[in-house]
Amino acid sequence: MMKAEEYNTKIKPNFCPGCGDFGIWLALKNVASQLGLDSSNTALIAGIGCHGHILNFTKINSIEGLHGRPVPVATGIKLVNPRLNVIAFSGDGDCLGEGGNHFIHSCRRNHDINLFIHDNAIYGLTTGQTSPRTPHGMVTKSTPEGNKDVPLNPAAMAITAGATFVARTFCLEPKHMEEIFTKAIKHKGMSVVQILQTCITFNKEYTLDFYRENVYKLPDDYDPSDKVKALKKAMEWGEKNIPLGVLYEEKGKPSYEDQLIDISKKPIVDTEPVVKDVTELFKAHV
Numbered sequence: 001m002m003k004a005e006e007y008n009t010k011i012k013p014n015f016c017p018g019c020g021d022f023g024i025w026l027a028l029k030n031v032a033s034q035l036g037l038d039s040s041n042t043a044l045i046a047g048i049g050c051h052g053h054i055l056n057f058t059k060i061n062s063i064e065g066l067h068g069r070p071v072p073v074a075t076g077i078k079l080v081n082p083r084l085n086v087i088a089f090s091g092d093g094d095c096l097g098e099g100g101n102h103f104i105h106s107c108r109r110n111h112d113i114n115l116f117i118h119d120n121a122i123y124g125l126t127t128g129q130t131s132p133r134t135p136h137g138m139v140t141k142s143t144p145e146g147n148k149d150v151p152l153n154p155a156a157m158a159i160t161a162g163a164t165f166v167a168r169t170f171c172l173e174p175k176h177m178e179e180i181f182t183k184a185i186k187h188k189g190m191s192v193v194q195i196l197q198t199c200i201t202f203n204k205e206y207t208l209d210f211y212r213e214n215v216y217k218l219p220d221d222y223d224p225s226d227k228v229k230a231l232k233k234a235m236e237w238g239e240k241n242i243p244l245g246v247l248y249e250e251k252g253k254p255s256y257e258d259q260l261i262d263i264s265k266k267p268i269v270d271t272e273p274v275v276k277d278v279t280e281l282f283k284a285h286v
């Protein structure tokens with residue numbers, strides 16, 4: 001079992017000072033340590049963006065995919081080796097903009113993967129353009145006269161699209177994040193976690209103070225199994241009205257991988273490749 005600090009690589013985190021991604025990274029390492037996650041049982045995937053840097057600082061095997069494409073990489077890995085815990089990190093732009101279609105269909109198929117969305121409501125890495133989560137009216141580099149679009153709600157979308165675990169947490173609530181990440185990883189089926197993340201450099205609206213004033217935790221007696229109630233909860237977004245917690249959980253629904261009889265009997269990773277040397281194939285097709 002590795003200690004949390006043993007997950008540090010030699011690369012020093014280069015998130016902006018004060019970035020909410022630091023909190024997410026710390027929570028990931030704590031959860032990895034508590035659950036015994038390592039490269040023998042876990043794969044990490046990310047898209048392109050500040051969120052994707054998390055892979056560089058964490059000592060677990062990983063792939064940084066193309067922008068908007070962490071989900072197809074994650075589902076591919078899970079299909080080849082269903083024994084792995086597969087955790088995909090995505091930005092709100094990455095997940096809902098460039099990768100929007102993958103997001104919807106992975107929920108619909110109930111792939112047994114975890115999708116952690118670093119939702120800073122802005123394109124961080126490219127220095128502050130609007131994303132599909134940017135509030136209406138907000139002035140950004142790409143919308144100097146105010147954003148004309150209305151934001152998407154990834155938690156509500158995930159619930160209606162068919163994900164079987166949908167939660168919301170906040171990057172400055174370490175214990176809450178750890179609890180939610182742990183539940184998501186243990187859940188069988190598609191887990192979507194919207195992590196409200198401050199971007200102190202480019203999002204001056206969804207600040208630490210904004211979230212401190214407006215988030216609240218779902219009460220202990222909240223029942224996440226009622227889909228319609230969960231959707232109503234997920235749609236709450238306003239003054240003192242942003243719920244954190246497990247919004248929706250459906251247990252026992254077969255995952256996509258469960259339904260592939262051949263793979264569930266013998267994972268592809270355990271199968272001898274039919275062609276071991278591809279040199280001749282290349283010669284034939286190039």
Ligand SMILES: Cc1ncc(C[n+]2csc(CCOP(=O)(O)OP(=O)(O)O)c2C)c(N)n1
Pocket residue numbers: 048049050051052067090091092093094095098118120122123124125126131
């Ligand atoms: C197909 C494609 N479009 C655009 C880009 C440029 N690009 C790289 S990162 C990024 C924005 C990332 O924002 P987000 O996904 O919200 O992640 P964050 O940086 O905020 O963590 C963009 C537009 C790209 N690399 N590939």
